[in-house]
Amino acid sequence: MVGNRVRPETEFTKQNVLKLLQALTPPTPTDEEHQAHWWNEIFGQRIRNDTQLMIDRVAKQISEMWQRRGGTP
Numbered sequence: 001m002v003g004n005r006v007r008p009e010t011e012f013t014k015q016n017v018l019k020l021l022q023a024l025t026p027p028t029p030t031d032e033e034h035q036a037h038w039w040n041e042i043f044g045q046r047i048r049n050d051t052q053l054m055i056d057r058v059a060k061q062i063s064e065m066w067q068r069r070g071g072t073p
Helices: 014-024 031-068
Strands: none
Touching: none
């Protein structure tokens, strides 16, 4: 603010809003980048799911082992 006036670059004009949107919009990825991102998402999710299944299996085995010994984990 300059005095009581709004600076021209901060006014909500169509041109300033378009500049802001352009600055906030990421560049469009190439097909190769898009495909790489897609594969990373799929395999990343699969690895997370597989890891969680392994953790659940081990936790279940530990719990069963403790129960067989008559204790609680």
